[in-house]
Amino acid sequence: MGSEPRTVPVTGCADLAEDFGFSLMAVAHAYRTAVSSVLAGVAQGARGFQTLAAVVEGDGPDQVTLAGYLRIDRTVMTYLLDDLVAAGLVERRLDPADRRRRRIVATRRGVDTLRDLQRQVRAAEDGLLFGLEEDEREVFRTLLVRLARTAADGEPGGPSCEVDADPCDDTTVSPAPGPG
Amino acid sequence: MGSEPRTVPVTGCADLAEDFGFSLMAVAHAYRTAVSSVLAGVAQGARGFQTLAAVVEGDGPDQVTLAGYLRIDRTVMTYLLDDLVAAGLVERRLDPADRRRRRIVATRRGVDTLRDLQRQVRAAEDGLLFGLEEDEREVFRTLLVRLARTAADGEPGGPSCEVDADPCDDTTVSPAPGPG
DNA sequence: GGAAGATTGTCTGCTCAGCAGACGATCTGC
DNA sequence: GCAGATCGTCTGCTGAGCAGACAATCTTCC
DSSP states (O other): OSSHHHHHHHOSOOGGGGGGHHHHHHHHHHHHHHHHHHHHHTTTTHHHHHHHHHHHTOOOOHHHHHHHHHOOOOOHHHHHHHHHTTTTTTEEEEOOTTTTOOEEEEHHHHHHHHHHHHHHHHHHHHHHHHHHHHHHHHHHHHHHHHHHHHHHHHTTTOOOOOOOOOOOSEEEEEEEOTTT | OOSOOOOSSOOOOOOOOGGGHHHHHHHHHHHHHHHHHHHTTSHHHHHHHHHHHHHHHTSOOOOHHHHHTTTHHHHHHHHHHHHHHHHTSSSEEEEEEEEEEEEEEEHHHHHHHHHHHHHHHHHHHHHHGSOOOOOHHHHHHHHHHHHHHHHHSSSSTSSOOOOOOOOOOSEEEEETTTTT
């Protein structure tokens, strides 16, 4: 076809580094690697961390909501929460309004653990973004977040899961403290 | 703590949408979903596509190089290439210089298939990036690619894999187009 | 030249994550 | 009260991924 033989001057193997999908997967992989050391000690690793975050930031979601939000099978969520409960990070609390449901609430220790982990994860992220300038990082973060929102809109189990807020508790930071 | 009760005004469930890692994984997931329909008919799906791309853009890499580049176990690469060969997209060619090696080269059909798939994948990508403005998309693409490069630098099996060219063939397209 | 070690591609077997299906407990609608 | 739906749990199956072994081949060193 064209006059030039190739457009790959430097790397002999492949030019995939220009490919969007390849780059996306590469960055995702690098991210996983970067935070894995931080999250290795946590129950259920990165998944446990994200679940804990969803619980802490959320308002006592039930397991199905949690599973849908994090794109985890509900049967897997059972074991995942088993470990988180065993680690003392969250609690299963019966919902008096619907006794089939278990509202998941974070313990005080879970909240503290999350805050600590978030700090370390943030540091690992900065290490990953080291190749970008300061302002570029912020741009990338912003665009990524916006993209995630719009991308999630087109899918089921997205960002919407209505739960109402509630005050907190002594040992657990819970949505509906109720009568114990 | 603070004066404001929370910083989660809209979504009741969780605030993870602001989280970098969560957004990254969400976008990666959305990407996989978007291209999966395009790549469903290809041998070995998305992996087969990326492998085919690496082979077409590359210079007859051997399986170990390919596996390292795509972060695939070499035992898995065997089956992956089996399917690609069966689909008539690539060929295993003995390397006269080292008869342990099999240089992987794309067939004419493999090249055509890749070009066609790349067009469709590109369209799917644009659909994914629909939430961003035109110029924002380009910025995001650029930053992502740069990030992938720098992130890959810090890891083994990265972008470097020196292979030298070989003459081409009738039915297969090798790297240096030559007199074709 | 020949022996020892390394490398490539393949095959085998193990382990583990993920998912469908079934089940009891519970809620909702009639 | 009864049928159907929903939540959380358990069981069993399937498939992917990886370590290990193997033959063929190359390289290094004696």
